[in-house]
Amino acid sequence: MLNRWTAVFWAVSFLFAGNSVQSPQNLPVAKLSQEEARELVDGIRAPAYASPYRMELEVTVFPRSGTSKTYLATLLGEYREGHEWIAVSLVDAGKTFRWVFQNGSRPRAWANDREMTTQEFLLSLHPDIPLDVYDLLMPFRFWESWQYMSAERLRARPAHTFRFSAQDTPTLYAADVVIDGALKAPLKAVLYTTPNVPYKTYQFLNFKKFEDEWAPETIDCIDAARNKVRLQVKSLLLHQTFPTSTFSTNVTPVKQSPN
Secondary structure, three states: OOOOOOOOOEEEEEOOOOOOOOOOOOOOOOOOHHHHHHHHHHHHOOOOOOOOOEEEEEEEEOOOOOOOOOOOOOEEEEEEEEEEEEEEEEOOOOEEEEEEEEOOOOOEEEEOOOOOOHOOOOOOOOOOOOOOOHHHHHHHHHHOEEEEEEEEEEEEEEEEEEEEEEEOOOOOOEEEEEEEOOOOOOEEEEEEEEOOEEEEEEEEEEEEEEEEEEEEEEEEEOOOOOOOOEEEEEEEOOOOOOOOOOOOOOOOOOOOOOO
C-alpha cells in the first residue's frame, strides 16, 4: 500500500503502497476538496506498517566538495504504546553508533543511553554525516496546523502541496510537503527555519516493491550548503519479532546483517 508515509525518513519513517499507473502528463491536476486533502494528510501520518519491520540501508554522503562515502545502517521499526518507535544502528570504521526514536508531533530521541534535548534535533547525529533527527523522522507531518496550498505536476505525477506550520517548535518555521495524489506518497518536502529560506530539501526519487509492500527506495536529503545525503533501502523485511530490549535506550547495538 503506497498510501502511508514512514518517519524515518519522516521518519526516516513514513512507507507506502498502492497503484503506480502513470498519469497523462498534459492533463491538469484538479484541486482536492477539504475532505480529500485531509485524507492525504492522514495517510502520511499513518504508521509505516502493521507489523514490525527491518530495513538495511546504504547512507551515502555527497559533500559539495570532496569525495563521497557510504555507510551501512540498519533500521528497526514498530508501532507500540500509541507511538512509532525506530531504532537505527550505523557502522563506521568498525564502530557501531546507535539511536532510538519515538516519533510524533513531539518526538523524542536517544543517542546510545542519553536522551537528546530538542535543541540537539537540528544537529548532525554523526560528525561526518549531515543528518539530524528531523531528517530521519520528518515529524513535521504530525504538526496540527496545516494548509492545502496547490495542485500541480511534479516529475509528471499529479501532486498536491501542503504547508505544515511549526506552532510549538521555535527553531523551525514551516514545512512544505508535496504528495502524489495517485500513490498517496510524498514526492518532495522542504523544511524552513525562517520564511522562504529552505533548511533542508527531501526528494523521494523512486519506489520499489519489497515482499508484498512498496517502499521509497531512494531518498535524497539536501542541506542549504548543497551537501547531499542519499538513503537507499537495500532490503526490507516485514513481520519481524524483536526482543523487548530492542527499543530500550541503553542496550547493545543491533547486529548488522552480512553483506
